[in-house]
Amino acid sequence: MIIVLIGYMASGKTSIGKKLKDKLNYNFIDLDDLIEEKEDMSVTNVFKTKGEVYFRKQEAYYLKEVLKSKEDIILSVGGGTPCYSNNMNTILEAPHVKSIYLKATIPTLAEKLLRKKAKRPLIAHIKTLEEMTEFIGKHLFERISFYNQAEIHVSIDGKEKDDIIEDILLELF
Numbered sequence: 279m280i281i282v283l284i285g286y287m288a289s290g291k292t293s294i295g296k297k298l299k300d301k302l303n304y305n306f307i308d309l310d311d312l313i314e315e316k317e318d319m320s321v322t323n324v325f326k327t328k329g330e331v332y333f334r335k336q337e338a339y340y341l342k343e344v345l346k347s348k349e350d351i352i353l354s355v356g357g358g359t360p361c362y363s364n365n366m367n368t369i370l371e372a373p374h375v376k377s378i379y380l381k382a383t384i385p386t387l388a389e390k391l392l393r394k395k396a397k398r399p400l401i402a403h404i405k406t407l408e409e410m411t412e413f414i415g416k417h418l419f420e421r422i423s424f425y426n427q428a429e430i431h432v433s434i435d436g437k438e439k440d441d442i443i444e445d446i447l448l449e450l451f
């Protein structure tokens with residue numbers, strides 16, 4: 279089975295995916311890390327030197343490549359992955375795939391992202407909690423219809439990573 283973790287930036291896709299992999303003894307792939315490895319460049323530098331459109335093309339290409347695998351994989355995608363290039367349908371239609379939305383409220387995301395914005399080119403320029411809250415409000419509104427299509431929804435607000443993993447396991451098995 280391939281378990282795909284989706285959700286907004288800083289909802290915990292990468293870090294929860296890494297922990298879940300150890301629990302389930304699955305392989306782990308982070309789509310951003312895979313792109314960085316293939317491009318031999320950070321996501322920030324791909325955005326800067328090649329542009330977002332190029333990044334989205336690579337993202338869609340490597341998503342399809344990973345979903346072809348027959349192995350057990352936890353796949354953490356980027357926050358934008360489900361929202362471009364028909365990728366959400368690709369995820370939903372792939373055989374042996376379970377999609378999980380790590381769902382968070384705007385205040386949770388704004389507070390986290392203000393501290394963790396440096397490596398996220400879409401929000402790195404945002405300075406105050408107020409601006410971050412306004413940006414996420416608009417951005418999440420554009421994206422939520424994609425995220426909501428995931429088969430399983432798990433709320434992350436106020437939870438430790440281990441509690442989120444428990445909730446995911448309860449939903450999965």
Ligand SMILES: Nc1ncnc2c1ncn2[C@@H]1O[C@H](COP(=O)(O)OP(=O)(O)O)[C@@H](O)[C@H]1O
Nearest residue numbers: 286287288289290291292293294394437438439
């Ligand atoms: N439930 C949580 N409690 C505390 N910190 C968290 C939690 N989930 C994620 N984090 C931290 O928030 C940051 C962003 O998480 P990350 O896994 O990179 O999110 P994503 O891949 O969805 O952007 C990381 O530093 C991570 O360790």
Ligand SMILES: O=C(O)C1=C[C@@H](OP(=O)(O)O)[C@@H](O)[C@H](O)C1
Nearest residue numbers: 286287288310356357358398399
């Ligand atoms: O939301 C987005 O469009 C993006 C999210 C990032 O991944 P994380 O959600 O893991 O931060 C990364 O793919 C890139 O910076 C674009």
Ligand SMILES: [Mg+2]
Nearest residue numbers: 291292355356
């Ligand atoms: Mg990530």
